[in-house]
Amino acid sequence: QVQLVESGGGLVQPGGSLRLSCAVSGSIRDTESMAWYRQAPGQQRDFVARIVGSDTLYAPSVKGRFTISRNNAPNTMYLQMNSLKPEDTAVYYCKAEIGRFTYWGQGTQVTVSS
Numbered sequence: 001q002v003q004l005v006e007s008g009g010g011l012v013q014p015g016g017s018l019r020l021s022c023a024v025s026g027s028i029r030d031t032e033s034m035a036w037y038r039q040a041p042g043q044q045r046d047f048v049a050r051i052v053g054s055d056t057l058y059a060p061s062v063k064g065r066f067t068i069s070r071n072n073a074p075n076t077m078y079l080q081m082n083s084l085k086p087e088d089t090a091v092y093y094c095k096a097e098i099g100r101f102t103y104w105g106q107g108t109q110v111t112v113s114s
Contacts, residue, residue, distance in 0.1 A: 009108030022094030
């Protein structure tokens with residue numbers, strides 16, 4: 001059974017930085033997609049960033065501020081978030097597509113406030 005566990009969320013002031021991690025229990029190939037999404041209160045879950053192999057894709061709202069990366073040993077994905085804004089406040093979820101299946105983590109709260 002594959003499980004995804006996010007960590008690294010917290011409270012940060014505007015302009016600050018956080019690094020989120022997503023640990024994958026089980027095997028995932030480098031060619032399989034991993035991504036970050038976020039959901040603010042009362043809003044839909046929105047795409048943030050995706051990584052497949054060395055290819056990355058970002059939502060326009062985070063491009064230039066966030067960086068997605070992954071290590072294969074252990075299977076962990078990261079999201080480095082810089083220049084954080086109050087509108088980045090949300091629960092951040094990681095997603096993995098392994099074979100025919102899609103897996104989600106439980107989410108980690110990020111709050112950007114002074």
